[in-house]
Amino acid sequence: MADLTMTGPRGPKPKKRFSRANIFLYGTLIVVSMYYLLPLYVMVVTSLKGMPEIRMGNVFGPPLEITFEPWVKAWSEACTGVNCDGLSRGFWNSVQILIPSVVLSIAIASVNGYALSNWKFKGSEVFFTILILGAFIPYQTMIYPIVILLREIGLMGDLGGLVLVHTIFGMPILTLLFRNYFASVPEELFKAARVDGAGFWRIYFQIMLPMALPIFVVAIILQVTGIWNDFLFGVIYTKPATYPMTVQLNNIVNSVQGIKEYNVNMAATLLTGLVPLVIYFASGKLFVRGIAAGAVKG
Amino acid sequence: MSVVEQTGGQRAAKARKPMRLFRNPMAKIASIPMILTAMVVFVGGTLWTVVHSFTDSRLLPRLNWVGLDQYERLWDTPRWLISISNLALYGVCSLVLTLTIGFVLAALLDRKIRFESAFRTIFLYPFALSFVVTGIAWQWILNPDFGLQSLVQGWGWESFAFDPLNDPDTVMFGLLIAGIWQGSGLIMCIMLAGLRGIDEDIWKAARVDGIGTVKTYIRIIIPMMRPVFITALVLIASGIIKLYDLVVAQTNGGPGISSEVPAKYVIEYMFRAQNLGQGFAASTMMLVSVIIILIPWAYLEFGGKKNG
Secondary structure, three states: OHHHHOOOOOOOOOOOOOOHHHHHHHHHHHHHHHHHHHHHHHHHHHHOOOHHHHHOOOOOOOOOOOOOHHHHHHHHOOOEOOEOOOOHHHHHHHHHHHHHHHHHHHHHHHHHHHHHHHOOOOOHHHHHHHHHHHOOOOOHHHHHHHHHHHHHOOOOEOHHHHHHHHHHHHHHHHHHHHHHHHHOOOHHHHHHHHHOOOOHHHHHHHHHHHHOHHHHHHHHHHHHHHHHHOOHHHHHHEOHHHOOHHHHHHHHHOOOOOOOOHHHHHHHHHHHHHHHHHHHHHHOHHHHHHHHHHHOOO | OHHHHHHHHHHHHHHHHHHHHHOOHHHHHHOHHHHHHHHHHHHHHHHHHHHHOOEOOOOOOOOOEOOOHHHHHHOOOHHHHHHHHHHHHHHHHHHHHHHHHHHHHHHHHOOOOOOHHHHHHHHHHHHHOOHHHHHHHHHHHOOOOOOHHHHHHHOOOOOOOOOHHHOOOOHHHHHHHHHHHHHHHHHHHHHHHHHHOOOHHHHHHHHHOOOOHHHHHHHHHHHHOHHHHHHHHHHHHHHHHHOOHHHHHHOOOOOOOOOOOHHHHHHHHHHOOOOHHHHHHHHHHHHHHHHHHHHHHHHHHHHHHHHO
8 A cells, every 4th residue: 555655666776877886897897808809809900901011010000001912821822831822721621620520529429428328338437437537637648659559550640540539539528418418318218219129229310319409519519619729639640731720820820931921920810710710609608508518527 | 117127127137147248239339439548548548658658768669667767857857847837837827817807707797787798708709719829819919029019119108118928037927818818718607607506595695684795705605606616726727737739829938948838848858859758757747747636626526425
């Protein structure tokens, strides 16, 4: 009854939009955002300037005259050692490494996860624990034995060898991802399929696989960015003709010979970062889910 | 029904017992890649390296025992000592700063602000980029002749000096700026997920008791988020030990050897200096440091669960 006689707006007093706390809050966020955005901005403007303009200083200034020549040069003319065919070679190498690595690592890890959650056998948990602990071992302790293994099977320096290495080192986190997902699938579903006489592969392909599509997307995002950004394995397990893009980028930018062309370097850097950036901006929430899955390993 | 099922299962198990190895064979065949990876590469490879760290392998690995010689030489090498102290400095700073920045940003984003997803996207995008890209971008910004320093000098402040990458004393901080730029978004994301998991009623209770916002965070929220902090800690720590690409791209260990790190030491000794034994000894030391970090964590994580 009191409500009827009350005049004026009800509910809590709305906060002032420009309260001191809000100005502080947004001010901080905007300043911090600038720190995060600065390198991207500087890379873009530098890559669009000509060399004379860069020598004038002012890295933050927008280009007075926009030129796309550095991009063309980075893609098709930049030199690494004796090869002067630009980053395009590294790009195609990376694509050739990426596609089979992503397919193979996810195929193996999803079957692993499925076997581990639905077809437990004696010792399966032990192997899984070792696999997860393996994710924490520094790569440096396993690098040389893998060199020997790859030499034995004749894949050292080959793109196939690098695909194998990515499959091996992607296995712990991906297996964990799929195992946790399949463990959350109601067991009745699996039992019903068993009663109907479906076997290991039939249940996997007809029931589990279609259900797990979202988790496959997460795994793909995780693997595409991870493998594309790899540098260490690329340096060790390939030779100059098969260098992935990151390794070639480093060789172009940090080569000591010749005049430094900063605009070409920045265009090359942006080209290398483009694939994961596109994935990131296109995938949005799924990317966050992917890295959150990667974060809770162990 | 469950009883029938159980007895049926037991009977089947009894009947098949002699053939245990061949029970659900497909699952085992499908797990062969996993078993090989775990046993051959992870266990076998690691043991192989540890064993060979006690030999005098140079260009090729061989089993000629020299005891702890490689380790003695390792701890006598200035380059290794610099690598270790660099990593310690970088590690402590990166741990403290990443956790602080990650938490503060997450707390700011959790204040029911507008454009939250835009800010989150901005803070996280560097994480999608490789360390090589990160290192090269920051190398350019910190370039003394054309970058930040020359810009400020151009504004009229002639004596302004900010050239961390060419000064042996500050080069690790130059790397730190880039490393934090790349990795803090991830920690922010984890912290934000942790903050979102905290019951709204706790905030209400704190407000009723008249506890200020900052005080609530420090006294109530942070202690509640202990598991999240531990996850973040393990994540940052395992990333720090792996620090390699960023150094190669941004400074290549320079000026001189003043920004060398252990991971780089290992690679250089294995593949450039052709001194495999040294590389194995150094990588074994890396493994030992990981184990030292991991054991208390595993104890907290898994030992605690059993008690609680």
